[in-house]
Amino acid sequence: MVDYATFVAAFPEFASTMTFPEAQVAFWLGQAPNQISERLFGANYNLASMLFAAHNLALGAKDAKAAAFGGIGGSSSGLTSSKTVDKVTVSYDTGSTTITGAGAWNLTTYGTRLYKMMQGAYSGPFYAANRRARIT
Numbered sequence: 001m002v003d004y005a006t007f008v009a010a011f012p013e014f015a016s017t018m019t020f021p022e023a024q025v026a027f028w029l030g031q032a033p034n035q036i037s038e039r040l041f042g043a044n045y046n047l048a049s050m051l052f053a054a055h056n057l058a059l060g061a062k063d064a065k066a067a068a069f070g071g072i073g074g075s076s077s078g079l080t081s082s083k084t085v086d087k088v089t090v091s092y093d094t095g096s097t098t099i100t101g102a103g104a105w106n107l108t109t110y111g112t113r114l115y116k117m118m119q120g121a122y123s124g125p126f127y128a129a130n131r132r133a134r135i136t
Contacts, residue, residue, distance in 0.1 A: 002029050002046050002053075010047075011054050019064075020057055028053035040121040048117055054110035 004022050007014065007029060014020045032049035041048045105111035 002049050007050050028056045051110045051114035055108045058108040
């Protein structure tokens with residue numbers, strides 16, 4: 001299992017113990033073995049575990065921020081493609097950063113990275129045949 005120091009070295013954005021207490025990081029790292037298959041990820045297992053933890057920590061930080069401003073943490077919403085405040089509007093191309101079928105993994109960059117790894121881990125070996133066009 002990945003420890004706190006290794007996780008923070010790989011993902012320094014989670015180093016603030018005020019925002020991400022060590023116990024919270026340890027909790028999500030501890031959940032990874034229940035959700036991520038070491039057999040399937042092989043040498044990439046530790047990275048997959050850290051991405052799993054980072055995804056959940058990022059979602060938790062979003063919920064905590066909402067709750068701090070009187071909102072309700074744990075509410076689910078998709079990616080924001082545009083937002084207007086007063087006379088200023090901002091739009092984002094969410095299609096270029098989301099993966100079809102990834103669901104909630106699309107809510108963080110850590111989740112999309114993990115999902116891409118999942119796709120590779122579950123696809124197995126493949127064989128590409130050399131096909132020649134037949135002209136008749």
